[in-house]
Amino acid sequence: MSGQSASSVAGGLNPLRQTKPRYGEAVIRGVLTLAAAVSLFTTFGIVISVLIPSLEFFAEISILEFLFTTTWTPLFANPQYGVLPLITGTLVITVIAVLVAIPLGLGSAIYLSEYASPGARKVLKPTLEVLAGIPTVVFGFFALEFITQYVLKPIFPSIQVFNALSAGLVMGIMIIPTIASLSEDAMAAVPSGLRDGAYALGATKRQTALRVVVPAALSGIVAAFVLGISRAIGETMIVTIAAGLQPNMTLNPLQGMQTMTSYIAAAGSGDVPTGSIEYKSIFAVGLLLFAITFVMNMISIRLVRKYRQAYQ
């Protein structure tokens, strides 16, 4: 410890000292840090851009009226801004999507993780993931042109051309890969010792999968569900194309309805004058959407960290 302070025992300048300053290295470190900060600026930019017009919006429309009334008619001569119909629309379609995606996604994950041979897995997994690479506008087109017309109409003759059901079903298929691949990651992280323990007790593969692997991977699987739901809430093109643009306070999935995202898309792509209350309403709905998905993403990130800590 005494040597720590004495920089040299021999006389003269330490030949190991830095001879010429390396400004380049410092500049590079600065540039890299700045690049990493861009993602922080992005979040900051999002918050600023939804928050400021929203505050102006809420100066004119009370936040209680916005959150708790049931009429959304921004285009009427006497506009009303009760966001509940948009939330209902979002909810109905999300629930349909989740009812499709959770069982199918989890089932696919269990199959891939516990049953499929390595060879089969190598083919099936990337094939399933192709679904995640299909542009959402394509899913929207398919929901409107094929699912509604050729699948749902024969079953429900009363179904509207734009309806929540086809949008929800197709969206459910779209988020299968999200749920399947995250759940499978979580199940793969379960130590094989746990499985061996179950087999040693005479459990069948099914019992091992359902009673040992799934519970052990539960926080990761729930994280996958939460992220899948967050994606469903934020999805825009499928609902814009297939579910119609009519705010509709109903739980009937055979009718058309507007969601938060499809309102933003419809109002934002129209020619809305800047500064008008209608223009600001885009940002108020955007703020609500961002806040909901932000909370869900944080829950999901926490849960993933939990299972990573448990098994690493």
Next chain:
Amino acid sequence: MSATLERPFDAPADIDLRGHGQPLVDKTFRWILFLCLFIGIAFLAVLLAYVIIKGWPRLDSRLWTNMPSIRRPEQAGAQSAITGTLWVIAFTALFSLPIGFLSAVYLEEYAKPTSRFARFVEVNIQNLAAVPSIVYGILGLAIFARALALGQTVITAGLTLALLVLPVVIVSTREALRAVPQNIRHGSLALGATLWQTTWRQTMPAAVPGMATGTILALSRAIGEAAPLLLLGAVTFISFNPTGPFSAYTTLPIQIYNWTKESREEFQVLAAATIVLLLVILLAMNAVAILIRNRTQKRW
């Protein structure tokens, strides 16, 4: 030797280790799981078959030689959308790749694992990856189009999509850097190379294939993205090719969206044909990514 199994010792006669066949419930369970997977894949197959069959009559050179037209669907094409997509993606790449690569280098090579700033950036990136794409549209509208007065132009779209795919670029670049063996870095540092010399001359070149794969996947996501561009002026009827960064534009997914809104059946056929074109482009990009990955796998 005789192949018959002889009892090695006098085991009790009631022990029987032969399987009783899989119980029905286990078999059924396995089939249900497979069905879950199969539904997704079958859906994909039906979707592809449907758009190809539906778009087939219009899958010809009109698609890329002609401009969109509202009145004459038989003459309409998607040339302005193709060139618009190329322009927008070029700017997306120009902005997102350098920033994404440098961010990943910072997080993977420079930041200490204990750095709070780095951990904060990491969580932030995880969240940004899951922010709805339409919210990026709001950001682009408020900041790039209005506050920075860039208007509803190619550059606004490029900047917005760049921020949208930035998390993908960062995450995939980090994975590529992490795959470079630690002992290459140590070998370089032990020779008296600085951290940047090591990163620039050894680590990054060794990570190039992985970075290329991730880059292609990120850009293919940007190519298929429509929602944010709805807010950034891409829906207006555009029948000319962009001429520069401050030009008005449309893109393929937006063109598809516009045609799905038309009531005439010819436009739906046109939309299907354009979807096939878009999917072929994405498929080609993914094939290149897989090719790069396979050609360079396992070098150490």
Next chain:
Amino acid sequence: MSELHDPNAPQATSDLSNTGRMDVSAVLDEGRASVPDSIREVVFNLDDVHIFYGDFEAVSDVTMQIGKNEITAFIGPSGCGKSTLLRSFNRMNDLIPGARVEGLLAYHGFNIYAPEVDPIEVRRRIGMVFQKPNVFPKSIYENVAYGPKVNGMKVNMDDLVEDCLTRAALWDEVKDDLKKSAYALSGGQQQRLVIARCIAVKPEVILMDEPCASLDPIATAKIEDLMKELAADYTIVIVTHNMQQAARVSDRTAFFTADVDAKGVRHGRLVEYGPTRSIFTAPNEPRTEDYISGRFG
């Protein structure tokens, strides 16, 4: 003991493993005689060196002096901190988060861990060869030229590459393939390439961290011959698990072991350090004798 002393003992077995009782006197004869203490020029002076990873003390209380143009071998069981100590000589430990060194670790009298010291300067003077041959995924030529390039050395690169590959006894094997990938070489050739790459930056010291651990006996013999030749120009410190190797090549040997403290935590400790011949034939410490005679470790 007596059989270890006996200069006329039968030939050592060719068994290279360090397990089991063995006879090293024969290999000691082909080894090097150490320079008397009085005329040694000290390169590294360690006084009460402790190395920590966070709160964990990996190496405690090492005091020793390493002489110029000597080959010093660090031996001892796994987990005894010998690699950790070696990596603190050129500040490669800096790369491990939480690692720190206390005490004096001086190079020609200058503290390597003084605040004004630049780790990059340290590593230019004190090169390192690793356990696994970590050639760069580049051509043979570029592997050798890399160090001089990043250090801004103004030299005739072709001559330098040839010179270094010749000194590393690799030139004749690769002179027609300089543009080929270094990955095409065998493990032993790769390790000699790493040595050539290391001497290209003209260091004074070469640290070797179990350089033959992944090599076959023939490749190992070549590296050992090379070490003895290089000792004319360089100071070499080598960590090895192979006691015969230590006996064959080194002038001095340091034996480390791990002490287990009251909490059950292992701390590396220097047990004995001295001329290789006396460590192997007349160790002062019973633990050294136990280890080299195969009763422990």
